[in-house]
Amino acid sequence: xxYVTHCKVxxxxxxxxxIVFYPRYFEMINSAVEDYFADVVEADFNSMHVxxxxxxxxxxxxxxxxxxxxxxxxxxxxxxxxxxxxxxxxLAIHAHCGDHHRVSCRLTLxxxxxxxxxxxxxxxxxxxxxxxxxEKG
Amino acid sequence: xxYVTHCKVxxxxxxxxxIVFYPRYFEMINSAVEDYFADVVEADFNSMHVxxxxxxxxxxxxxxxxxxxxxxxxxxxxxxxxxxxxxxxxLAIHAHCGDHHRVSCRLTLxxxxxxxxxxxxxxxxxxxxxxxxxEKG
Amino acid sequence: xxYVTHCKVxxxxxxxxxIVFYPRYFEMINSAVEDYFADVVEADFNSMHVxxxxxxxxxxxxxxxxxxxxxxxxxxxxxxxxxxxxxxxxLAIHAHCGDHHRVSCRLTLxxxxxxxxxxxxxxxxxxxxxxxxxEKG
Amino acid sequence: xxYVTHCKVxxxxxxxxxIVFYPRYFEMINSAVEDYFADVVEADFNSMHVxxxxxxxxxxxxxxxxxxxxxxxxxxxxxxxxxxxxxxxxLAIHAHCGDHHRVSCRLTLxxxxxxxxxxxxxxxxxxxxxxxxxEKG
Numbered sequence: 116x117x118y119v120t121h122c123k124v125x126x127x128x129x130x131x132x133x134i135v136f137y138p139r140y141f142e143m144i145n146s147a148v149e150d151y152f153a154d155v156v157e158a159d160f161n162s163m164h165v166x167x168x169x170x171x172x173x174x175x176x177x178x179x180x181x182x183x184x185x186x187x188x189x190x191x192x193x194x195x196x197x198x199x200x201x202x203x204x205x206l207a208i209h210a211h212c213g214d215h216h217r218v219s220c221r222l223t224l225x226x227x228x229x230x231x232x233x234x235x236x237x238x239x240x241x242x243x244x245x246x247x248x249x250e251k252g
Numbered sequence: 253x254x255y256v257t258h259c260k261v262x263x264x265x266x267x268x269x270x271i272v273f274y275p276r277y278f279e280m281i282n283s284a285v286e287d288y289f290a291d292v293v294e295a296d297f298n299s300m301h302v303x304x305x306x307x308x309x310x311x312x313x314x315x316x317x318x319x320x321x322x323x324x325x326x327x328x329x330x331x332x333x334x335x336x337x338x339x340x341x342x343l344a345i346h347a348h349c350g351d352h353h354r355v356s357c358r359l360t361l362x363x364x365x366x367x368x369x370x371x372x373x374x375x376x377x378x379x380x381x382x383x384x385x386x387e388k389g
Numbered sequence: 390x391x392y393v394t395h396c397k398v399x400x401x402x403x404x405x406x407x408i409v410f411y412p413r414y415f416e417m418i419n420s421a422v423e424d425y426f427a428d429v430v431e432a433d434f435n436s437m438h439v440x441x442x443x444x445x446x447x448x449x450x451x452x453x454x455x456x457x458x459x460x461x462x463x464x465x466x467x468x469x470x471x472x473x474x475x476x477x478x479x480l481a482i483h484a485h486c487g488d489h490h491r492v493s494c495r496l497t498l499x500x501x502x503x504x505x506x507x508x509x510x511x512x513x514x515x516x517x518x519x520x521x522x523x524e525k526g
Numbered sequence: 527x528x529y530v531t532h533c534k535v536x537x538x539x540x541x542x543x544x545i546v547f548y549p550r551y552f553e554m555i556n557s558a559v560e561d562y563f564a565d566v567v568e569a570d571f572n573s574m575h576v577x578x579x580x581x582x583x584x585x586x587x588x589x590x591x592x593x594x595x596x597x598x599x600x601x602x603x604x605x606x607x608x609x610x611x612x613x614x615x616x617l618a619i620h621a622h623c624g625d626h627h628r629v630s631c632r633l634t635l636x637x638x639x640x641x642x643x644x645x646x647x648x649x650x651x652x653x654x655x656x657x658x659x660x661e662k663g
Contacts, residue, residue: 125279125282125283125286126282126283126286126297126301126541126542126547127279127282127283127547127549129541129542130537130540130541130542131438131439131537131540131541131542131543131544131597132438132444132446132503132542133301133302133542134446136419136537136538137415137419137446137447138412138413138415138416138419138538139412141411141412141415142262142264142412145262145263145264145410145411145412146262146263146264149262149263159324160263160323160324161322161323161324164263164270164323164405164406165270165322165323165405170406172406172408172411172454172457173411173454174453174454175451175452175453175454176450176451176452177449177450177451177452178449178450178451178452179448179449180446180447180448180449183446183506185298185302186297186298186301186302186542187296187297187298229406232457263404263405263410264410264412266404266405267400267403267404267405268400268403268404268405268406268407268460268575268576269405269575269581269583269640270405271583273400273401273556274552274556274583274584275401275549275550275552275553275556276549278548278549278552279549282547282548282549301542301543302542307543309543309545309548309591309594310548310591311590311591312588312589312590312591313587313588313589314586314587314588314589315586315587315588315589316585316586317583317584317585317586320583320643323405366543369594399553399556399557399560400556400557400560400571400575401553401556401557407575407576416536416538419536419537419538420536420537420538423536423537433598434537434597434598435596435597435598438537438544438597439544439596439597459572459576460571460572460575460576461570461571461572
């Protein structure tokens, strides 16, 4: 089962057409990844960045915007690992409003030591929490 | 009693010092005003803007930033009317993290008809929901 | 020759690691597309959206972030059409800082009539300005 | 004479009413302050924050929004010191579009050592560049 978190479409997310301006979806997606790490991986961004000097920068993404989202709608974001590398993680992220599919995103991030900017292997306690599932067509 | 809503400090809100970048507080404050209108005034921004062609643009604000807020903290935003004019509303908004006072804001907004940009009087059902209380020193 | 526009990395673009937060790159990319339409296609976003009730929403993108960008750097964004459909346009966008390649993006947008949300064919004067060039490997 | 810098109103700045969403003005104002420090005070934010571990957080502001700004307009931002304290600086900032006055802002910032969060006195070379002028009524 994918992890699911929610985000309400706010005035700040909307463009002159009163629909979500696409860069704002990536703020929502980043928050969904933040929630996934805090709730599932038990690694919150504050501890990682500020205390541990590690981070998870995004290195690539493929995104399709299927239909616009409107002011006041509540979107669900599902987050599921699809591939785990030595230092990387690929996530499938989908935004829905009810049954309506709005956004598909395949995002790869890397675990890096911030001081050097170099990738480092996932610690075992984190790696064990990345439970992959087959991607749906 | 002031209306209270909450916002978690996200990675997207933080600057290179790992504290909230002050323009992001105004995104949070705007969301708190959005919640206040939806929950207390029973006028949600989508109905107002998209269906009713009315809006509540901010015309002035005075803000003090008492102390920085950090990644991962949950802030409470209290919203209370302090003055109601024919077409305007002044709100006292305070952000706290637990007992720590972070931001004070006095914000005045105006009810306008979007097509003309001209202020219009508050409809009675909205006006009756603005319950003012004396401002605390 | 690709069209080129520039953007300085501002405090507002940077995250707690003092590098560009990736959703901010999409604000920069959207501004580069805005400049391309204004300067090359002679169709500015204000005339399109506000007067013409047409828009160019992004429907898909593939992005690689090759290396981080830092506060104070000036980035160049090159924009070049790689495919023109009846109602769509695919653009190759690359961000560099001097010789350093930072971001590659392949973005497809669609010309839509905002009132219906339906795609409409590119008008000939716009279509004639989309000069495609072969994508570099 | 006040220092003047410019900013074009972009799609990313505009709300569903196709006017600048007010939190975006503070991103523009922060960039104007950034330009003022780089060009007039000869202290760029990157050197200050990343190399010097000092910063200039905003501690208070008073702002009036006189009239809306629209997509595609070019705004000028004037920045002039009105008061210099041992560790603080008050700036008068005004945004215009041609002759039209859009925003007035009185902003106070403090020079702090980021590691401790404590205010520190302005170094003489910086202080000498803060040339105050009487505020216009």
